[in-house]
Amino acid sequence: MEHFIPVALDTYFRGAGDEVEFCQQIKAGGNHMAVATAGGKVLGHGDALRMREKELAKALEEFRALPEEERKPRIEVPANVAPPRRALPAPPANGLILKGHCAYLQADPAGTIARAKAWYYRDNPDRWPVETQSDMLWLTEAEWTSLLPADPKKGDRAEVALPIQRRFFSTIGIDYMEGSVNALVPRETALSLTVETVSPESLTLRLDGAAKLGKEFDETAKVGKNTRGSDVRVLGYVGVDRARRTITRFDVVGLGLAWGNKMEYLHREIRLDSEPWLYGIAVELVTTRRPIDVVPPYNMLHYGSGLKYFQN
């Protein structure tokens, strides 16, 4: 990728008028990939482009054959450019960004949990293996500082504020391996922090929790519409630098059982043999602020099930 400038976009948030116009010019939108000069000349196979080395090599060859004024065009933004129709949210000021991951799991006869192999469209000759999915969780400054005990003593235990519980479990505590799935409305949640170790400089909190989400399981989940649900339990460790009053670690593991079909679709893109099936989540702290680190949480913008992301 060193020979290209890669940019990834949510189709619904392509930016200001000049940016949308550029995307329209090169037909960048939907589930798609396009290569073009900065001036908007399409390269490669256009609509059929995939991120395969031979196709990108051809696009690069075309690019290098162009005159310099097309390879290094002057980029001008009109003075009266239309602002974005939908502004991409930015993380809260001094907020906490967590990154979650989701994978399918299985237990061997001895009970050891390991990754399970699964396929998109497994009955299709062109099937491909599923990949770990990832998503973000944002906490405001007030929210993450509320997790820090004022006068911590070993063994002290406190509940996590309910809005944080609901946001955590309903968005990154679910099975989101199929990607475009809605947040699951929590039926029950519990999440607490217990002081494990404390010193003048640092603090370690153990996170324990569980939740029941979405629809309750029954045997009709396999053939019903909008029947998704899950049961999950979590364990985590939060590290705190007391002098700087900052969170230095936020690692969480979750194991859950999930079931059902998303939204109005009866046939899952990823079919699994058992129902309910086992899934896992892993969460970690994001400490950098590159463009890829500040991508908004999925259910903040899509399929939020009516749950307000930041609740009072």
Add this chain to the structure above:
Amino acid sequence: MRLLIGVLVLAGLVQDRPGVPAIPPEDFNRLHGMIRPQPGESPWRDIEWMTSIRGARERAAAEGKPVLVFTAADGSPLART
């Protein structure tokens, strides 16, 4: 009282879920590492993606490189979709 209620709810939720495996603390690190993306699993995620068309065009013009635009229909390709 709220703390007591919370502890009781948690205990009830944890117990009342036959089939959901427990998470032994001694297995935490292994599970965490195993559920995270595995090395080499998704090389495209290791790319330093930009998220602004205008910024990408300006940089491409300055460096004399083509722009590669990756879009997803329902969300960012860098999140879940």
